[in-house]
Amino acid sequence: MKKFNLKFFVTGLAFLVIQSCAVRPPENPDNICMIFKEKRSWYNAAIRAEKRWKIPPYVLMSFVFQESSYRADARPERQKVLGFIPWKRPSSSVGYSQALTKTWDDYRDETGNSRANRKDFKDSADFIGWYASKGYYQGFERTDARSLYLAYHEGYTGFKKKTYRKKQWLIKVADRVQTRSTKYQQQYWGCSKELKRKWFFFF
Numbered sequence: 001m002k003k004f005n006l007k008f009f010v011t012g013l014a015f016l017v018i019q020s021c022a023v024r025p026p027e028n029p030d031n032i033c034m035i036f037k038e039k040r041s042w043y044n045a046a047i048r049a050e051k052r053w054k055i056p057p058y059v060l061m062s063f064v065f066q067e068s069s070y071r072a073d074a075r076p077e078r079q080k081v082l083g084f085i086p087w088k089r090p091s092s093s094v095g096y097s098q099a100l101t102k103t104w105d106d107y108r109d110e111t112g113n114s115r116a117n118r119k120d121f122k123d124s125a126d127f128i129g130w131y132a133s134k135g136y137y138q139g140f141e142r143t144d145a146r147s148l149y150l151a152y153h154e155g156y157t158g159f160k161k162k163t164y165r166k167k168q169w170l171i172k173v174a175d176r177v178q179t180r181s182t183k184y185q186q187q188y189w190g191c192s193k194e195l196k197r198k199w200f201f202f203f
Contacts, residue, residue, distance in 0.1 A: 023119075025070040032061055032184040033191035035070075043195055045122040053129030054136060058184035059145045063128050063152065064121075066177050067098040072119040074098060096124035107131070128152075145181035146174045 026042075028034040036043035036057075046057040068074035072095060095118030099107070107127050108116050116123040132140075132148050134156060140147055151159040153170060164170050 023072045029065060029070055030183075032058060032187045033195070035061065036191075036195055039121075042121055042125075045125040048122075049125045049129035052126070053133040054142055055129040055132045056142055056185070058188050059132070059143065059148065059181050060125055060128055061184055062145050062177050062181035063149060064096050064124065065180060066149070066173065068096045070096070072096060072121070095119045096121055097127050099124070099127055103131070143181070143185070144178075146178035149174045149177040 026035040026038050028038075036046070043057075046060055049055055049060055050057055064070060074095065097118060099118055104116070104118060104127065107130055108114050111126070111130060113123065113126065116127070118124060118127075131152060132142075135148055135151055136142060138156065140151070147159070150164045150170065153174075154163050158164070164174070
């Protein structure tokens with residue numbers, strides 16, 4: 001009986017550790033190689049998104065960093081009434097990708113991924129790839145993180161209308177996304193072969 005209880009305790013403890021590691025942001029968010037080495041499942045998800053939607057891992061990860069800082073439960077801050085009373089949130093976005101409820105529902109309907117969860121990294125990575133892929137058919141370059149992010153924020157219709165030109169803050173954010181994507185790209189080129197070898201060994 002004691003052995004059974006000990007086994008149950010160890011199993012439960014291991015499960016909690018795995019769960020905590022799964023939702024905790026990476027220790028070094030500025031280095032894509034370190035992120036993927038720390039979180040093997042994220043690397044797996046990024047590679048699957050690249051194969052399915054042609055989105056480079058470094059573009060994908062620059063989006064996730066900007067949208068949620070790699071936090072599964074990220075949400076927009078609540079608005080304040082009278083400057084201090086918590087009120088409604090400004091949008092329905094949540095999770096790694098900060099996808100809006102309506103857009104997320106469109107993604108689930110179109111892809112058939114009805115059980116997709118915005119707080120799941122794999123689903124969020126697939127969502128970002130799905131949304132980005134719509135731009136490739138309109139002439140967007142896969143490595144153009146800046147334009148892809150502007151379209152991600154404004155929608156492709158809004159991007160065509162150049163609605164972002166009235167939002168200088170958004171243009172600055174998109175520039176930061178491109179800068180991070182370029183940085184991640186350079187890092188990724190230096191470790192992609194190693195990650196691929198370890199990925200095949202691990203699985």
